[in-house]
Amino acid sequence: MRFATRMQTAQRSFIREILKVTADPQIISLAGGLPSPEHFPCAAFVEATRAELGDAGPACLQYSTTEGHPELRAFIAKRYERWGLNFSPDEILITTGSQQGLDLLAKVFLDPGDAVVVERPGYLGAIQTFSLFGVRFTPVELEDDGVDTAALEQVLRAERPKLYYTVPNFQNPSGVTFSQDKRVAVAEIMYSPSGEDTVLIEDNPYGELRFLGQDLPPIRKFMRKPSALLGSFSKIVAPGLRIGWIAADKEVIEQCVTVKQAADLHTSTFAQRVLARFLRDNDLDAHIEKIRKTYGERRQAMVEAIREHFPSQAKATEPEGGMFLWITLPEGCSSLALFDAAIQEKVAFVPGVPFYTDGSGERTLRLNFSNATPERITEGIKRLGRAIGRMLES
Amino acid sequence: MRFATRMQTAQRSFIREILKVTADPQIISLAGGLPSPEHFPCAAFVEATRAELGDAGPACLQYSTTEGHPELRAFIAKRYERWGLNFSPDEILITTGSQQGLDLLAKVFLDPGDAVVVERPGYLGAIQTFSLFGVRFTPVELEDDGVDTAALEQVLRAERPKLYYTVPNFQNPSGVTFSQDKRVAVAEIMYSPSGEDTVLIEDNPYGELRFLGQDLPPIRKFMRKPSALLGSFSKIVAPGLRIGWIAADKEVIEQCVTVKQAADLHTSTFAQRVLARFLRDNDLDAHIEKIRKTYGERRQAMVEAIREHFPSQAKATEPEGGMFLWITLPEGCSSLALFDAAIQEKVAFVPGVPFYTDGSGERTLRLNFSNATPERITEGIKRLGRAIGRMLES
Incomplete structure (x- = not known):
């Protein structure tokens, strides 16, 4: 079959492919972008x-x-x-x-x-x-x-x-x-x-x-x-x-x-x-307030765990809202290489490269905090910190 | 603003524009393509x-x-x-x-x-x-x-x-x-x-x-x-x-x-x-059977009314299913001109031209039978037959 020219460069979402890897329930996934289902009305x-x-x-x-x-x-x-x-x-x-x-x-x-x-x-x-x-x-x-x-x-x-x-x-x-x-x-x-x-x-x-x-x-x-x-x-x-x-x-x-x-x-x-x-x-603002409170707690757990468990050379944003936090690893690191190490530690994230149109972003990665409990987040960051630490040592 | 090239030839649905004309409840509309809502579960x-x-x-x-x-x-x-x-x-x-x-x-x-x-x-x-x-x-x-x-x-x-x-x-x-x-x-x-x-x-x-x-x-x-x-x-x-x-x-x-x-x-x-x-x-086949029965009656009403009220020079399809019936007027007639005459008679249909990519189809028109009762269909076809008759005379 002769497909259209546009299909030659079309790519499936890298994230959706990653989510398949993280189906294992033992893996703490900070990779997705899902809102927390507990607040669905x-x-x-x-x-x-x-x-x-x-x-x-x-x-x-x-x-x-x-x-x-x-x-x-x-x-x-x-x-x-x-x-x-x-x-x-x-x-x-x-x-x-x-x-x-x-x-x-x-x-x-x-x-x-x-x-x-x-x-x-x-x-x-x-x-x-x-x-x-x-x-x-x-x-x-x-x-x-x-x-x-x-x-x-x-x-x-x-x-x-x-x-x-x-x-x-x-x-x-x-x-x-x-x-x-x-x-x-x-x-x-x-x-x-x-x-x-x-x-x-x-x-x-x-x-x-x-x-x-x-x-x-x-x-x-x-x-x-x-x-x-x-x-x-x-x-x-x-x-x-x-x-x-x-x-x-x-x-x-x-x-x-x-x-x-x-x-x-x-x-x-x-x-x-x-x-x-x-x-x-229903009162939409009251509903949103509940989501904000939950996500705020989860963001706080992630920020604090990163301060405690990540090597100081890894830089993290500390967002005032939303669902994501962004990590920049030290020069020379690859978040794609880190991904494999992290999966061995049973934690997942999204490597940053697909968010760049010019193929850069190699030492960046995205973490989601909306869809895991503070406990799971803290444990996930601890595991990820271990993987980063080992990478920096080697 | 500079819109894309494709927008220069893009057209809104002619039918949707027609449906606005037919909002008048006095008009019997055979123009739409709506399924009958009485069978929505x-x-x-x-x-x-x-x-x-x-x-x-x-x-x-x-x-x-x-x-x-x-x-x-x-x-x-x-x-x-x-x-x-x-x-x-x-x-x-x-x-x-x-x-x-x-x-x-x-x-x-x-x-x-x-x-x-x-x-x-x-x-x-x-x-x-x-x-x-x-x-x-x-x-x-x-x-x-x-x-x-x-x-x-x-x-x-x-x-x-x-x-x-x-x-x-x-x-x-x-x-x-x-x-x-x-x-x-x-x-x-x-x-x-x-x-x-x-x-x-x-x-x-x-x-x-x-x-x-x-x-x-x-x-x-x-x-x-x-x-x-x-x-x-x-x-x-x-x-x-x-x-x-x-x-x-x-x-x-x-x-x-x-x-x-x-x-x-x-x-x-x-x-x-x-x-x-x-x-x-639920039993989908039993549900479809009810729709079939209703539409069959409406199609029958339309076919019979056309045989009775349309001038014999107008040719009509007699479909065995679906929602539409197709009329071809005698040579020299215009369904766009008929549309105006029909609106005066308080009945509406869709002229056939937009269904042709080459600008032809001038003497064709589409009638819908799924979304009106047999009584309304019979009355609508009577009115339309009058409009066609007057057009052929003039």
Whole structure:
């Protein structure tokens, strides 16, 4: 069979392949990216299904509009008001997870050979999606307080990329959050002549999972031209629903609706309506507060265990929210080599290389803290510290 | 903003635009393509949700594999055994509606400029999806008993298309079903040197909705090389779930999984598990039998009303299943002009032009019979007959 040219370079998610290795229950996996299932609102979903099917009947199971369930779009638009952002429900498109938002925006904007700015390191799911469109990646360094803005400005000026994709809060994989100053600076660069050919895509799956410090406004707050935001219920309600959204100016939404019609007609009416009913009958903020508390404890356990058990030459981020923490090993180390040693110690993580589009990141790795108890985390870090120590000795 | 080249030719669904015109409740709409909501199993879905969330708990709301819920894949594979087709569950990929199946197969197979065979007329959703990939359509005439096989062989030989997309049972829009002979002939042509560069995609959303005549096996049954089948629960359970599938040889499924990861990670775990539970606890065949009976009565009402109320110069298909019936007006008539006259009579249909990739089909139109009572159908056809009669007079 003759497959399309794009399939020659397409790669399966490295992480999904790793997760197969870690199926052994004796292995403490800090590799995945799963939200903690103990906070999934199972009973409330049974009740929401009963109530919504009772009230709306067959409409819950019928075809519906590509744009999405009106109640859900209104809920999302309203939630942006906390930041003083005025989106009308017409500027919200419900997507089949925010991963689909990436695919739709890629279809709307990207021709083969176009440049796309991603961060070093950057979100793997976005890298995979953009790759299928035959783009050139023009990566920009991620510093402790956000993107290197001088480098960003230079890349925009020199490469005229179509898109700049960023995750400004508790980024996956690094845990890095943009400072307020960097948010303002990015918005100004996008508005400057250097940025005039480039659309900002601001992805925010983890923003509501802050357990330390102050919430910061989206970059959009400072933008003086159109941009697109991606959002998701995966981390604040449940990922198995596959419900996310694009919030953007009407011109962008209209194009996204056209390509979504051809991609899957619309997102599951059933899942959308049950979610909307859950949100109507329950207090989302109180629910998120419980998740924050749990993840905060787990992050604390991981940070403390790293301080205690990792050799001092290994550098770790200490994120104020989200689900991930990022390790940089000393010069000359390889996290791929460490992976094998760690599996022998019965602990797993994700090596950093796949998060780089240029093949670098060899001595980095990602740790997840959302989906293990503090005890398991402490034990896992102890094992990993042992593996790192042995590697440094040899 | 600089949108991608593909957006210059992208079109919104003409049908969705028409449906807005027909929101007026006084208008009898034979335009849509909705399954009848009276047969949606609402109460059974409440129960399936309760049972599945009770038994499987948070797993119903967690991320899951791109390939799909194992129980659902096994159910689908088993159902093909009725035709003596042996698919293993590994050869079934769950998709977010069969519309997504089209998008995934297009990504896997199509480069810009590739030729794709569709039928004249052909399914609009497929035409839209393939269009976004910059293909050349090489349409082949649909006759009363299926595709014109001589023309198909010639097009395959001359154009070396990547794909031949067909809907062999009760096609949307025409209602045409391939005879057994044509099925065998298509399989042989695909296997011949003329077809060796072309993959058959056999889409079957309506196959189970036969109310007259004999069920016929999929073309796959006669195929001597790989092909892909698309299926859907939209017409036999409920479209709002957005659950369909691709059944294909492992090599094709693997490529589809890679692009599905980037498209939406996986189809809603919640919708998949509730559906699987519904299928475990209910008799799908008994459920389909009820739908068949209702649609059969409605089709009969439409066929009889057409015989009584349409001028004899208008030709109508009399399908043995599915949801649609196809009208060809006499030479010189325009179904677009008729549409305006029909709206004045308070009845709506879909003009045929968008189902043709070459701008033809001007005197054709599609009628839907699944989503109106026999009384409304009879009255709608009477009104439409009046509008056609007046058009022929003038």
